[in-house]
Amino acid sequence: MAVSEKAPVRFQRANFVVADLDRALTFYEGVLGFEIEYRLGDNPESYSRPIFEIPEGAKLGFVTLNLPNQRRIMALTEIGSVAMKSVAYPRRSAIVLETHDPDAVMAGASDLGLTVYKEEVLKTADGRIGREIGIVDFDDNLIVIYNFPESAG
Numbered sequence: 001m002a003v004s005e006k007a008p009v010r011f012q013r014a015n016f017v018v019a020d021l022d023r024a025l026t027f028y029e030g031v032l033g034f035e036i037e038y039r040l041g042d043n044p045e046s047y048s049r050p051i052f053e054i055p056e057g058a059k060l061g062f063v064t065l066n067l068p069n070q071r072r073i074m075a076l077t078e079i080g081s082v083a084m085k086s087v088a089y090p091r092r093s094a095i096v097l098e099t100h101d102p103d104a105v106m107a108g109a110s111d112l113g114l115t116v117y118k119e120e121v122l123k124t125a126d127g128r129i130g131r132e133i134g135i136v137d138f139d140d141n142l143i144v145i146y147n148f149p150e151s152a153g
Contacts, residue, residue, distance in 0.1 A: 021078035031108035034065035094142035
């Protein structure tokens with residue numbers, strides 16, 4: 001797909017920075033169901049170094065993740081060998097994912113020791129009523145899951 005005249009940009013993927021790629025994948029792959037498209041090791045020439053302001057001496061890892069019918073929709077960039085500073089609150093970004101089984105996702109996240117916020121009722125502008133739940137991963141990245149239960153009848 002190319003950028004069109006009507007839309008001068010095309011969304012490619014979201015990217016979260018993590019401290020430990022293998023640990024992060026226990027959630028993104030093991031609970032959320034993403035699949036690895038490809039994984040790269042450390043690259044001293046990576047464009048991620050200047051744009052993420054990665055300190056000298058840090059080791060990088062990178063993985064792109066797929067969902068069914070959505071290739072490379074998510075990426076994780078690992079910054080290892082250096083301590084990462086905490087990000088100031090309020091949180092400034094999140095990914096939002098629809099799930100057919102929010103209870104399983106909440107249970108899987110809880111089993112990993114992740115923060116799972118209290119479930120709220122989701123009311124959309126077009127009148128649909130659903131469920132929404134915030135989850136914080138190992139690296140303080142926010143994921144909001146939602147679901148619209150099947151209508152009775």
